[in-house]
Amino acid sequence: MADRPAGNPLLTRSVVHAPNGMVASSQPLASMAGLQILQQGGNAFDAAIAAAAVLAVVEPMQTGLGGDMFALLYNQKNKKVEALNGSGRAPFKSSREYYLSRGYTKMPLTGILSLTTPGTVDGWAEILEKHGTMTFAEVLQPAIEYAERGFPVSEIIAAQWKRSESLLKQNKEASECYLIEGKAPREGEVFKIPQLADTLIAIAEGGRDAFYKGKIAREIAAYVEKQGGLLSYEDLASHSSTWVKAITTNYKGYDVYQLPPNGQGVVTLSMLNMLENFDLANIKHNSSEYIHLLTEVKKLAYADRDCFxxxxxxxxxxxxxxxxxxxxxxxxxxxxxxxxxQSAGAGFELVGDTVYLSVVDKDRNVISFINSLFTPFGSGIVAGETGVVLQNRAVGFSLEESHLNTLKPGKRTLHTIIPALVMKDEKPYFSFGVMGGDMQPQGQVQVLLNHLEYGMNVQEAGESPRFRHFEHGIALESEISSQTKLELMEKGHTLISGLDCFGGYQGILIEPKTNMLQGGSDPRKDGCAIGY
Structure with a gap:
C-alpha cells in the first residue's frame, strides 16, 4: 500500500471537504449525477432521487425500480426530521395457506412467489412532491442516459454481478436484460439496459402513475400472472408510501433518528441504549472485550427484533x-x-444488498436514503420487457400462524434497510448508513461508536475494520489482530470466515463550528463522496 504523507497512514483516502453541497453514494456516476443536480439549482431531495435512479442502472444487483426505499429527511423550511416508509406490501392474493398448500414450510428466497409490491417509484415521487423543486423528467435524465448509451461497469459491482449469473440465467428476461451471452459484464465493459431506459422515460413523462397504473403496471401484472405469481395490477394501482413519525434516542448528547417498524431501525437505538451502561472509554477499540460486548448487546437487541x-x-x-x-x-x-x-430471548412478553446514499445541499437540507432489492438481483425475475428486476421481500414473512410477522394479504414484512440521521443541539450533524441486511444495525452502531467514542473522522469511522455476528459465529475483517481472535475463541466465541458481508458505508457530517461538509465513503464499495 502507498505511504500516506498525512493523517491516518492506514486509510485508503482522505475525508472529502466542501462548503456548498455533497453527495455520498456507492458508485461515482451516481454521486456525480446528484452533484450535478445540486449545481443546477436542485436541492438535496432532488439530488437524492437522481443519484438513486442512476444506482438503479449502474448497480442493478443491489437496487432498482422493483424494490423498496426508506428515507429520513431534514428540511430547513420546517426544521424537523421527517420519515418516509416506501416499502411495498404482500400481494392481495397471497396467504400462508396458499404457500402451505403448495408444500412450502418457509417463504421461497427467489422466484415468482417471493415478490412483494415495489415501493421505490412511489417513494421517489413522494419525496419530489413534498420536498423537491424539480420534476421526474429532470432528475431521471442522468439515469436514462446511462441506461440508453451505456456505462462502464465498476470493479466491485462487476464481481457482485458475476456471482449472480446462475440466478439470472433462471429467468429468460433477466438473462436477456442483465447478461451478455450468458455472462455478467466484466469490469470496464460498457453495458446498456435499453428496456430499463424505456421504463424510466415513461416515468419521466407520466410520473408515478406511469409505473403503478399505466402500461408498465399492466405489463408487470400480466407477466407475473403468466408465470404463476400472485402480484397483480390491483396491488400496484393501490400502492402508497407512508409518512411516519421518526423514532429517536439520545446517546450521550446526540439524538439518533431511525424509521419505526416495519423496519429494524429500533434495533440500532436499542443497542445504543444498552451500550450507555458500559464505560467504553476504558475499552480498547476492536479488542476482544469490545467485540464481545457489542456482540452480546447485538444478540439481545436482535432477539427483541425477531419477536416484536x-x-x-x-x-x-x-x-x-x-x-x-x-x-x-x-x-x-x-x-x-x-x-x-448461547441464546438470547426476548426481554418481555407482548400483551395482545442494498444501496445507501446521503445528500446535503447549500441550505443544509439533509436526506439519509436507502434503496434495495433485498438479496442480489432480488427475486431474479425481470418483468417482461420493462427491464424492472422485482424484489424478493416476501422472504421476510413467516408461515407460522402465531408469528407477528406471519404472511397476510396487504401486509408489510419486517424490513432490513435503515437510514440513520444524527442531530446535535437540534441541528443536523451526521447523515449516514451501513447497507447490508442484518449487518445494518450492528454496522451503524460500530460506525457511530468509532466517531463518538473513539474520535475517528467521517472517513475513518466507516473504513475501520468491522465485525459481524451471525447466529453461528462472528466474522472478523482481516485487520483485526490475531491476539483479539485468540482471546475471543478463549471466551467461547466461534469465529467464521466472511467475504463481502461487512456492509457498505456512506456518510456526510456537518461540522458544527464551521458549517462545512465532511464526507466519507466505504472502500468496500465502488463509490465516493463528492462535493463542491
Missing part, C-alpha cells in the same frame, strides 16, 4: 418499551463480560 417487529397495521409493536432507558439498563445486566450467551 412487524407491520404495525397488523400487530402491536412495543417501540416505546424497546426504547426505554430503564429496560435497556436491565437488559444489559444479562451480559457476562467473560462468556458469550
Amino acid at each position: 417487529i412487524a407491520d404495525p397495521d397488523f400487530a402491536p409493536v412495543p417501540v416505546e418499551k424497546m426504547l426505554c432507558k430503564e429496560y435497556a439498563s436491565s437488559r444489559s445486566q444479562q451480559i457476562d463480560e467473560l462468556f458469550p450467551m
Whole structure:
C-alpha cells in the first residue's frame, strides 16, 4: 500500500471537504449525477432521487425500480426530521395457506412467489412532491442516459454481478436484460439496459402513475400472472408510501433518528441504549472485550427484533418499551463480560444488498436514503420487457400462524434497510448508513461508536475494520489482530470466515463550528463522496 504523507497512514483516502453541497453514494456516476443536480439549482431531495435512479442502472444487483426505499429527511423550511416508509406490501392474493398448500414450510428466497409490491417509484415521487423543486423528467435524465448509451461497469459491482449469473440465467428476461451471452459484464465493459431506459422515460413523462397504473403496471401484472405469481395490477394501482413519525434516542448528547417498524431501525437505538451502561472509554477499540460486548448487546437487541417487529397495521409493536432507558439498563445486566450467551430471548412478553446514499445541499437540507432489492438481483425475475428486476421481500414473512410477522394479504414484512440521521443541539450533524441486511444495525452502531467514542473522522469511522455476528459465529475483517481472535475463541466465541458481508458505508457530517461538509465513503464499495 502507498505511504500516506498525512493523517491516518492506514486509510485508503482522505475525508472529502466542501462548503456548498455533497453527495455520498456507492458508485461515482451516481454521486456525480446528484452533484450535478445540486449545481443546477436542485436541492438535496432532488439530488437524492437522481443519484438513486442512476444506482438503479449502474448497480442493478443491489437496487432498482422493483424494490423498496426508506428515507429520513431534514428540511430547513420546517426544521424537523421527517420519515418516509416506501416499502411495498404482500400481494392481495397471497396467504400462508396458499404457500402451505403448495408444500412450502418457509417463504421461497427467489422466484415468482417471493415478490412483494415495489415501493421505490412511489417513494421517489413522494419525496419530489413534498420536498423537491424539480420534476421526474429532470432528475431521471442522468439515469436514462446511462441506461440508453451505456456505462462502464465498476470493479466491485462487476464481481457482485458475476456471482449472480446462475440466478439470472433462471429467468429468460433477466438473462436477456442483465447478461451478455450468458455472462455478467466484466469490469470496464460498457453495458446498456435499453428496456430499463424505456421504463424510466415513461416515468419521466407520466410520473408515478406511469409505473403503478399505466402500461408498465399492466405489463408487470400480466407477466407475473403468466408465470404463476400472485402480484397483480390491483396491488400496484393501490400502492402508497407512508409518512411516519421518526423514532429517536439520545446517546450521550446526540439524538439518533431511525424509521419505526416495519423496519429494524429500533434495533440500532436499542443497542445504543444498552451500550450507555458500559464505560467504553476504558475499552480498547476492536479488542476482544469490545467485540464481545457489542456482540452480546447485538444478540439481545436482535432477539427483541425477531419477536416484536412487524407491520404495525397488523400487530402491536412495543417501540416505546424497546426504547426505554430503564429496560435497556436491565437488559444489559444479562451480559457476562467473560462468556458469550448461547441464546438470547426476548426481554418481555407482548400483551395482545442494498444501496445507501446521503445528500446535503447549500441550505443544509439533509436526506439519509436507502434503496434495495433485498438479496442480489432480488427475486431474479425481470418483468417482461420493462427491464424492472422485482424484489424478493416476501422472504421476510413467516408461515407460522402465531408469528407477528406471519404472511397476510396487504401486509408489510419486517424490513432490513435503515437510514440513520444524527442531530446535535437540534441541528443536523451526521447523515449516514451501513447497507447490508442484518449487518445494518450492528454496522451503524460500530460506525457511530468509532466517531463518538473513539474520535475517528467521517472517513475513518466507516473504513475501520468491522465485525459481524451471525447466529453461528462472528466474522472478523482481516485487520483485526490475531491476539483479539485468540482471546475471543478463549471466551467461547466461534469465529467464521466472511467475504463481502461487512456492509457498505456512506456518510456526510456537518461540522458544527464551521458549517462545512465532511464526507466519507466505504472502500468496500465502488463509490465516493463528492462535493463542491
